[in-house]
Amino acid sequence: MDRREFIKIAGISSIFGLGGLTAFGTLKGKLEASQTGPSQNPQALKAKRWALVIDTTKFKTEEDFKRCIDACHKAHNVPHITDNIKHEIKWMWTDTYEHVFPGVEDEYLAEKVKEMPMLVLCNHCDNPACVRVCPTKATFKRKSDGIVMMDMHRCIGCRFCMAACPYGARSFNYKDPRPYMKEEDMNPEFPTRMKGVVEKCTFCYERLAKGLMPACVEASNGALIFGDLEDPNSEVRKILSERHSYRRRPELGTRPSVYYLF
Amino acid sequence: MLEKAIQGSSRYWVWILFLLSLIGAGVIAYIYQFQNGLGVTGMSRDVSWGLYIGQFTFLVGVAASGVMVVLPYYLHHYKKFARLTILGEFLAIAAVIMCMLFIFVDMGQPLRVLNVLLHPTPNSVMFYDMCVLAGYLILNLIVGWTVLGAERKDVPPPKWVKPVIYLSIAWAPSIHTVTAFLYAGLPGRHFWLSAIMAARFLASAFAGGPALLILLCLIVRKYTKFDPGKEAIQAIGKIVTYCMLINVFFLGLEFFTAFYSGIPGHMHSFIYLYAGLHGHSQLVPVMWISSILAVIAIFLLIFPQFRKNEGLLAVACASTFLSLWIDKGFGLVIGGFVPNPMERITEYWPTFPETVISIAVWAVGFLVLTILYKIAVSVKEEVVFDKYGEKQIQG
Amino acid sequence: MYNGGKIIIGLIIFVGLIALPFVFSGKGASAKPEPKLDTPEILKLPETERKCVESKEYMKREHMKLLNEWRDWVVRDGLTIYTSSSGKQYTMSLQNTCMKCHSNKTKFCDECHNYTAVKPYCWDCHIKPKEKEL
The missing domain is CATH 1.20.5 (Single alpha-helices involved in coiled-coils or other helix-helix interfaces)
Incomplete structure (x- = not known):
């Protein structure tokens, strides 16, 4: 064996040696993972695709809307920006029928129908345009349950998602939101946001993980129904199979997970 | 070659200092924006992109348009453009740098800009846009610098640079196509959701960019001993003419589809921009200025006897450039956001800090352009005179 | 010359x-930083249970990596429970787990961060615990 050959063999065997080591390493890592590391809370509410059904007939007074919106905004420390309406942050809000369902305009439509307030929020689309355009995966659809999430740690504030969302569901922090919150009103268990990131409804992922229903659903007195769209026995599926429902702008192919009952 | 940039007349230094002072003002305005957030701009929840992204879009076009002088020279051996290619390439470099700066100042969290590389997302057009822009910058730097360096030494450019040039020619339309895809793939934004968007972008780019190049050539000829060539300028003039006509034709197609189909969502933005919608008409005068400028430009360009007069050609090019700058750098972006998805109207107008920052970015672009052109012209002044033996106009 | x-x-x-x-x-x-561990919440615990989620040495060295992993697991993967190497389970949350014990942000976090001049932006969003005047 000459020097050259020796080096060759030594090189090859060391590659195998290293390979073996890493293989052992991953195996070891996997074994350990079963004991330490992250896992889901056994009490967490689970679904294949979460959906929200809004029973518009049960929203009769302004108070009915306010209860849900306040519950949401309080739970998530959503600032109440009034000095410049252009910089508003909204996770859940109301608009009138003709604006929630644009394109239905009809001059003979009863004024009270046109002006009927409706609850609006992120639709948690099955085919979300915002997720498609995000350059950092800061907004993404959770594979486990279809929630369209926001990772505020990662958002670079390019606002492409706001241009892409056909529902106007996203808000951008044009300034530091903290001064718009009273300390005593803040939910100490949930963060606020910083300036320069986009935010929106997250279907209360933090509450679902603890086995709680979304804050708005809890506050709605049964006007909001939350459940698994892919479970044929779920309450949402039962209602959808019985009653007349609409989704916002279905022609765009985004497949919203928020339904409106009339 | 860089040493050429630090030897100049007092006029050169006054110009540099002027640009630096604009940049300084912009830096102060940017620090203010950085500390207070994008709330210091005119953007809002409904109009979430404004002047910055508009200028970015327009400048990608300017960058891509360099190909309009590079392509005829390298692919068709159109010798008249020999002296111009470097000006086209250097204009592209300055424009890409401005594009990148406009994206940067538009970011809500600029310190996280590297997240785009850290978490590459191939399904996002923004990710591709960043890749193609960076690629285009590098390609033009390599090509421009190498060819100019060879010219200075009076030797033919190295062989390896040819394929790089061909690649840059193919690359140019791609950067603007990808930029158009930022807009043209969004559901629910009818104004942008148009298959002709990329084509329209290219047509307007290949009119606006060369128009700027003509103006730059005229300036270079006036203030230096380097003459880019009368015939070359006339040839670009023809390019501007055709592309401007195609651009207006494409805009006409958009109008036809929107108004003949009569679909409200498709008409709304056009009505807002050109006539005002529900009493909101802030952008109407601006859009009409753009349209009038376009008419003036086309009128002057279309008749050869006007176009051949360099004074009128300059007017036509300035009109073309301004018209497209308004149409694409402003109207196109804002129009897409009005009305918003709930069919409500929020208007937009840039604020003072926003304007100062935008001017500063342009100043950075002009600074880069000035330095690069200074180098190119210094080299050309030494070399070109003998090589082509054409009479130079003494500055 | x-x-x-x-x-x-x-x-x-x-x-x-x-x-x-x-x-x-x-x-x-x-002066040399001396992060304090004497919060009322920690002192309330029996001596044997005064342990962080991982060993002191590990936390000193790797807490930033651990927090990074936690946030990705919680926000991105929907996993909220962390089983430590000792087998004990914790809810992964800076605000609701870490700071419940270490309720003295200024004396615990800032002490070293100031010394080493690192400025993590945790508190731009996460609400810092109310610190009692000592």
């Missing part, structure tokens, strides 16, 4: 620039 004067002036400026960080950091340097 050819152009000696200029070279020496240049060198002096160069050395001055290089030394700048030392000049500036000199002011900020404070």
Whole structure:
């Protein structure tokens, strides 16, 4: 064996040696993972695709809307920006029928129908345009349950998602939101946001993980129904199979997970 | 070659200092924006992109348009453009740098800009846009610098640079196509959701960019001993003419589809921009200025006897450039956001800090352009005179 | 020396620039940081249970990596429970787990962060615990 050959063999065997080591390493890592590391809370509410059904007939007074919106905004420390309406942050809000369902305009439509307030929020689309355009995966659809999430740690504030969302569901922090919150009103268990990131409804992922229903659903007195769209026995599926429902702008192919009952 | 940039007349230094002072003002305005957030701009929840992204879009076009002088020279051996290619390439470099700066100042969290590389997302057009822009910058730097360096030494450019040039020619339309895809793939934004968007972008780019190049050539000829060539300028003039006509034709197609189909969502933005919608008409005068400028430009360009007069050609090019700058750098972006998805109207107008920052970015672009052109012209002044033996106009 | 004067002036400026960080950091340097662990919440615990989610040495060295992993697991993967190497389970949350014990952000976090001049942006969003005046 000459020097050259020796080096060759030594090189090859060391590659195998290293390979073996890493293989052992991953195996070891996997074994350990079963004991330490992250896992889901056994009490967490689970679904294949979460959906929200809004029973518009049960929203009769302004108070009915306010209860849900306040519950949401309080739970998530959503600032109440009034000095410049252009910089508003909204996770859940109301608009009138003709604006929630644009394109239905009809001059003979009863004024009270046109002006009927409706609850609006992120639709948690099955085919979300915002997720498609995000350059950092800061907004993404959770594979486990279809929630369209926001990772505020990662958002670079390019606002492409706001241009892409056909529902106007996203808000951008044009300034530091903290001064718009009273300390005593803040939910100490949930963060606020910083300036320069986009935010929106997250279907209360933090509450679902603890086995709680979304804050708005809890506050709605049964006007909001939350459940698994892919479970044929779920309450949402039962209602959808019985009653007349609409989704916002279905022609765009985004497949919203928020339904409106009339 | 860089040493050429630090030897100049007092006029050169006054110009540099002027640009630096604009940049300084912009830096102060940017620090203010950085500390207070994008709330210091005119953007809002409904109009979430404004002047910055508009200028970015327009400048990608300017960058891509360099190909309009590079392509005829390298692919068709159109010798008249020999002296111009470097000006086209250097204009592209300055424009890409401005594009990148406009994206940067538009970011809500600029310190996280590297997240785009850290978490590459191939399904996002923004990710591709960043890749193609960076690629285009590098390609033009390599090509421009190498060819100019060879010219200075009076030797033919190295062989390896040819394929790089061909690649840059193919690359140019791609950067603007990808930029158009930022807009043209969004559901629910009818104004942008148009298959002709990329084509329209290219047509307007290949009119606006060369128009700027003509103006730059005229300036270079006036203030230096380097003459880019009368015939070359006339040839670009023809390019501007055709592309401007195609651009207006494409805009006409958009109008036809929107108004003949009569679909409200498709008409709304056009009505807002050109006539005002529900009493909101802030952008109407601006859009009409753009349209009038376009008419003036086309009128002057279309008749050869006007176009051949360099004074009128300059007017036509300035009109073309301004018209497209308004149409694409402003109207196109804002129009897409009005009305918003709930069919409500929020208007937009840039604020003072926003304007100062935008001017500063342009100043950075002009600074880069000035330095690069200074180098190119210094080299050309030494070399070109003998090589082509054409009479130079003494500055 | 050819152009000696200029070279020496240049060198002096160069050395001055290089030394700048030392000049500036000199002011900020404070006493050796001593993060405090004596919060009421920790003192309430029986001596045997006064343990962090992982060993002190590990936390000292790796807490930033651990927090990074936690946030990705919680926000991105929907996993909220962390089983430590001792087998104990914790809810992964900076605000609701870490700071429940370490309710003294200024004496615990800032002590070292200030000393090493790192400025994590945790508190731009996460609400810091209310600290009782000692």
